[in-house]
Amino acid sequence: MSNKQVLPKVIKPKLTKEIAKKCMNGIDFEDESVIKNACISNYTIQIRKASKVTFEGVIFQKVDFKGIILDSLELTDVIFENCDLSNASLIGAIIHRTEFIDCKLMGVNLNDATLQNVYMSNCNGKFLLMNYIHMKNVILSDCILENSNLQHSKIDKVELKKCNFRLSQMSGTSLLGIDLSDSNFEGVGVRPEDLRGAIISPMQAVEFSKLFGLIIKG
Known part of the structure; x- marks a missing residue:
């Protein structure tokens, strides 16, 4: 097996320029709603729970989703900017060509979700739950993900x-071919077989050795 990192080629959301020019400060949806080609700005989502909602070609700017429960959510060509999704439940979500920029994602439940062509930048995702997910072509940049869970997942x-x-x-998540050297993994819970083929820094090698009870003699 090769441990060479294969960098993702993330496809950006496909949005028309006109959408950003027609922002609204409100939106209504219910079970099985399909919202397309819209821009929502400076709004607090009123509904607390909905199932099988689809957002396609949508921009959210400074929208408050705190604590919302969206079962079987589908996101395609969506941008979240300065949004608060803290403690939202998005279990089983399908997320494709979506960006999260400067968002609060603390405690979001993404268990069993599928993320493809996703870009997340400068987000606070402490306590983020991403167990049993499938992640492909994803970039996480300058994000706080302390105390998060990414167990038994495919990346x-x-x-x-x-x-x-x-x-x-x-x-339970294989890190084969993933470059960890630029990020902080202090005190992370991981098995030796999960780290096989991962790319790490010399300092991380010392840190990980402590997890496995190894003693490095100087």
């Missing part, structure tokens, strides 16, 4: 840029 072509995974749990 392929994922790039990490200066992220903080301190005290996170990643057991």
